[in-house]
Amino acid sequence: MQAVLVLADGSVFRGRGFGAPGLAVGEICFNTAMTGYQEILTDPSYRGQIVTLTYPHIGNTGTNGEDAEGRTIFCSALVVRNLPRRPSSWRSEEDLDHYLRRQGIPGLADIDTRALTRRLREGGAQNAAVLVGDVVDPETALDAARAFPGLEGADLIAEVASEQRSTWTLRSGHPAEAYRAQEQNAATHHVVVYDFGAKRNILRLLADRGCRCTLVPPDTSPQEVLALRPHGVLFANGPGDPATLHGAQQHMRALLEQDLPIFGLCLGHQILGLALGARSLKMKFGHHGANHPVQDLRTGRVLITSQNHGFAIDADTLPASVEVTHRSLFDGSLQGMRLRGTRVFSFQGHPEAGPGPHDASSIFDAFVASFSHRAEVTPHA
The missing domain is CATH 3.40.50.880 (Class I glutamine amidotransferase (GATase) domain)
Incomplete structure (x- = not known):
């Protein structure tokens, strides 16, 4: 699938889509953890946020039912540098692609997450949208990002x-x-x-x-x-x-x-x-x-x-x-x-x-x- 991440400031990042097709909006943040991506995805505190992980390889160990911190995935979308084709862990029950797809969460891979992280560090957190599908329109994603009300004043x-x-x-x-x-x-x-x-x-x-x-x-x-x-x-x-x-x-x-x-x-x-x-x-x-x-x-x-x-x-x-x-x-x-x-x-x-x-x-x-x-x-x- 095609995929695009568009920030409210107009920045566009094109990549490869995984997980569920569709449009997701939220405040985008970067997480510097090298492990524990399933903990991050299922942490209810990430409600209303698009998460990008600075560690480049995400999905290596797959997912399993024991490592979930909540009843479902709570972040709006996931953005990574590289998604391994198959997990390698004796504890894995499902790969990350199918885990997100089953729960309706879009993912975006193959973008320069270092450049994205630098932009957020320098300019601060901002609203964004991820659009995944056979055909993606950056303007649609930009309109959605700018329409998101943000987390300030949000009761979630x-x-x-x-x-x-x-x-x-x-x-x-x-x-x-x-x-x-x-x-x-x-x-x-x-x-x-x-x-x-x-x-x-x-x-x-x-x-x-x-x-x-x-x-x-x-x-x-x-x-x-x-x-x-x-x-x-x-x-x-x-x-x-x-x-x-x-x-x-x-x-x-x-x-x-x-x-x-x-x-x-x-x-x-x-x-x-x-x-x-x-x-x-x-x-x-x-x-x-x-x-x-x-x-x-x-x-x-x-x-x-x-x-x-x-x-x-x-x-x-x-x-x-x-x-x-x-x-x-x-x-x-x-x-x-x-x-x-x-x-x-x-x-x-x-x-x-x-x-x-x-x-x-x-x-x-x-x-x-x-x-x-x-x-x-x-x-x-």
Whole structure:
């Protein structure tokens, strides 16, 4: 199939189409991860985005049911430099081409992704369209790109979040091994997870630490959460502009009045900042990748982290009651904070990243440790 990527500024990239034929629009971003393309595709936080991967060979290891982080592919389209003709992995169940086609997602290969990435780094993120088919018209794609409203002001939570309450107890590992492990080790803690698009590995890592997770829809009231008698509450990741989530901010403020451990992760980190009176801002091209250095300001330790966010909390607008705990070494942006004198803290990156890196996964240990401490617990990572 023919394929074309057109940016809202008029830039045109022609290549070879794969996946599903059709037109897809979104904000285009580049991700610098060398592995984990299936994690990226199925991460609900990528809703409304076209993803280009800077690593040149994508699809080498195929796809499988175990590595999905959500119920489907959530990004609008995928752009790569080279698509291998066949995967090579004993775990592969389906090649990337058919995986995208089956889920209605168009793909574009054989373009200069380095040139595209440079354009986005220099000019910032912008709207774009991918058109795949037997015949493609760049003007049609350009009109669609310019008509896309963008992510600023976008509330996409209803498109990815749970509509009903559910329970998660499955641990890490292959399903048979995980089920055997949970039969031998019953959960000792209960965590309520506000599901704005929670990745499955967040739930697996909590289950590994003896937690039974109850996922609740975003509109669940604080009173309903407290009635579940949780040991802690996690505000999970998700897509879109955090400033639009007024209900979630109100829920956070109400729960802050309780002596309860609260962990904000990615979008949840931004919701905490906004609930405390800070402002959010749209980043130039966001943080997307698995090699982002973040410094723990209390220990000086540098963590290599996975990131996926296009918005950030402006640290200069935080109240004095908040301590900044982590900063990005790329641009100095806020990556972690805690509310002094409480068991409330947050992290902007993805400590649950799978296949990795795993430098920040100990933040989950700090969250679970806070269940048994009445005083604040420092979330060292």
